[in-house]
Amino acid sequence: MSSRRSRSNQQSSTSRITDDQIADLISKLQQLIPELRGRRFNKVSASKVLQETCNYIRNLHREVDDLSDRLSELLASTEADSEQAAIIRSLLM
């Protein structure tokens, strides 16, 4: 088993990907998803990790959309005079 693993790792850049490598990548992905971060790997299937990843990205997209709408409203109501802009910029730094 270990010999097969190391052999395929040596040619992993161009040829087939092993199941072990996929499992490794999926577990890395799992650590990024807040929903799944605390759980141990053998309790979460690859399919579940991928599903939660997709949900998470969709949620982030939606948050960005909502924030974009909010920002557009705020920018419309504040006049963009340079003094206010300078204050805002200094608060951002």
Place this chain on the structure above:
Amino acid sequence: MASLISSDPDTSPELNRKKRKRSTVETNSSMEKHRSKRWRTDKEQQIYSLKLFDALRGSRRSGREVRVTADRVLAVSARGATRWSRAILTSQLGGGASLRNHKKAKVVTGNGKLKKQPAAIKKENRRLPAVVRRVKVLGGLVPGCRKLSLPNLLEEATDYIAALEMQVRAMTALTQIIGGGGAAPPPADHQLGSS
């Protein structure tokens, strides 16, 4: 007391193989982590917030325009290092380049997907069909990554998620700052004061 493993690691071929494998994996993952960790620094977020604010001041202000601008500034911040960032920039440049990629994506009906599935299942017996399906969905969510191999897709998705999280943090902070401290001075109305 008796050690089961040879005490000298250099002479053991088994441990050598493990060492080599570990160093390859570590190089790859350290590169990924370094790239994704960029998005988590305060400095990166500050730079993004400033650039975004400057970009928004000069533009039209629909929600959609803000979103487009926010994505563009985010993609520029990636400095061309990732596929998703390059895809965002090319898709925003008039849309000519995006036609080729979206030829198949336009026909996203249920029938199209169902026809494809039997072939996918036959070809990839080693992976579960459910996983294949979810991988395709993920590929559709990360810009420019529909046809990527699984390891590359996961790498792109990792960086993309980190970047999106930063985008949310930065835009939230920007919203609070503008919303809290950006109130326009009230119009001159002397009725309340002494007239």
